[in-house]
Amino acid sequence: xSHPLRGLYAITDSQLLPGEQLFSAVAAALRGGARVIQYRDxxxxxxxxxxxxxxxxxxxxxxxxxxxxxxxxxxxxxSGAQGVHLGQGDGDPGxxxxxxxxxxxxxxxxxxxxxxxxxxxxxxxxYVAFGAFFPSATKPGASPAxxxxxAEARRALQVPVVAIGGISVDNATQVIEQGASMVAAIxxxxxSDDVEQRARAFQRLFASNRQPPxxxxxxxx
Numbered sequence: 001x002s003h004p005l006r007g008l009y010a011i012t013d014s015q016l017l018p019g020e021q022l023f024s025a026v027a028a029a030l031r032g033g034a035r036v037i038q039y040r041d042x043x044x045x046x047x048x049x050x051x052x053x054x055x056x057x058x059x060x061x062x063x064x065x066x067x068x069x070x071x072x073x074x075x076x077x078x079s080g081a082q083g084v085h086l087g088q089g090d091g092d093p094g095x096x097x098x099x100x101x102x103x104x105x106x107x108x109x110x111x112x113x114x115x116x117x118x119x120x121x122x123x124x125x126x127y128v129a130f131g132a133f134f135p136s137a138t139k140p141g142a143s144p145a146x147x148x149x150x151a152e153a154r155r156a157l158q159v160p161v162v163a164i165g166g167i168s169v170d171n172a173t174q175v176i177e178q179g180a181s182m183v184a185a186i187x188x189x190x191x192s193d194d195v196e197q198r199a200r201a202f203q204r205l206f207a208s209n210r211q212p213p214x215x216x217x218x219x220x221x
Contacts, residue, residue, distance in 0.1 A: 005035065005036065005105075005126070005127050005160040005162075005181055005182055006035065006160065006181050006182060006206060007033065007034070007035035007182060007202070007203055007206050008029075008032075008033065008034045008035055008036075008182070008183060008185060008189070008199055008202040008203055008206075009034075009035065009036045009038065009162050009164075009182040009183065009184040009185070010026070010029045010034040010036065010037050010038070010184075010185060010186075010189055010190070010199070011037075011038040011040050011070070011164075011184055011185065011186045012025075012026065012037070012038065012039050012040050012041070012056075012186075012190065013040060013138065013186050013187070013190060014040070014041040014042070014043060016186070016187065016190050016191060017190055022052060022056075023055060023056070023059060025190050025195050026056060026059060026060075027059060028194075028195035028196040028199070029189060029190070029195050029196070029199045030059070030060065030063040030065055030199075031063075031196045031199075032195065032196040032197065032198065032199025032200045032202075032203065033199055033200060033202075033203040034065065034189075034199050034202075034203075035065060035182065036065065036066055036068060036105075036182065037056065037060050037065060037066070037067050037068070038067075038068045038069070038070055038085055038184075039052065039053050039056055039067060039068070039069050039070060039081070040070035040071075040186075041070070049072075049075060050075065050078060050079060053067070053069060053075055053076075053078075053079035053081060054078075054079045054080060056079075056081075057079050057080040057081050057082075058080075060082075066081075066082035066083060066105055067079075067081040067082055067083075068081060068082065068083045068084055068085050068105060068107065069081045069083075069084050069085070070084075070085050071084070071085065071086060071087055071090040072084065072090075073086075073091055073095075073096045073099050073100065074099075076100060076104075077099055077100055082103075082104065082105055083100065083104040083105030083106055083107070083126070084096055084100065084104070084105075084106055084107075085106075085107040085108075085109070085129070086106065086107065086108050086109065087109045088108075088109060088110075088111070088116065092123060093106045093108055093120060093123040093124045093125045094123050094124055097124050105126045105127070106124065106125050106126050107125060107126060107127045107128065107129060107162065108120035108123075108125045108127075108128050108129070109128075109129050110128045110129060110130055111130065111131070111142075111143060111145065112130060112131075112143060112144070112145035112146070112149055114149065114152060114153055114156060116128075117130070117153060117156075117157060117161075118156065118157070121157055121158065121159050125159060126159060126160075127159050127160040127161065127162055127181070127182070128153070128157065128159060128160075128161055128162070129161070129162040129163075129164050129184065130145050130149055130150065130153065130161060130162070130163060130164070131145050131163060131164035131165030131184070132144060132145060132164060132165020132166055133145050133147060133163055133164070133165050133166065133167065133171075133174075133175055134165055134166030134167060134168075134171055135165075135166045136164075136165045136166040137166070137186075137187045138186050138187065139165070142165055145165065147174060147175065147178050148178070150163060150175055150178035150179040150180050151178045151179050153179060154178075154179030160181035160182060161179060161180055161181050161182075162180065162181065162182040162183070162184050163175035163176075163180035163182070163183050163184065164183075164184035165184075166188075167183045167184065167185055167188060168185075168188040169188065169198065169201045169202060169205070172202060172205050173205055173209070176205055176206065176209050177209065183202060183205075185202060189202070
């Protein structure tokens, strides 16, 4: 399966998308062209998290898009997800690779620190994430990251860069022009009245930035 890491990186929120809303909203994001789905649930309900992540892995597979699990390598393995996203305190990319296999997608949060990103790249990360670039509803206390960091990272790194933190359709062009390969969205996507159209709007920003994404996948029948 090919999943180039460019475009909209959609992150779920268990408070924003309770119950079955999770699946309908993710399906809408996929129809709109989201390139990656990250399942993010910080609760301690292991049984529910496993059931949801397994269902999402199947849904994403129908659209030919990868599901990544936030911070939990074992959940990624058990659910059949295509990879994991690790925070700075959530384990080593090399160890995650040993657990999940060579084909897994492994991303690492690097806040506003290029040195952390360089270390993650050396450890085998497939992409790195910087932020927060704008005030974030999900992490209101996150330290700000300067836009210039993206241009510096583009010159220094050989892996794709995800920009996160308060990113909306209105401000995403700023991080794309500075070198972000993907933009991560939570509230600005999943709190929308029309998730599919909001996802399409994000994708159009990449198309207008001279590197068009692949067409949105055909919904499964």
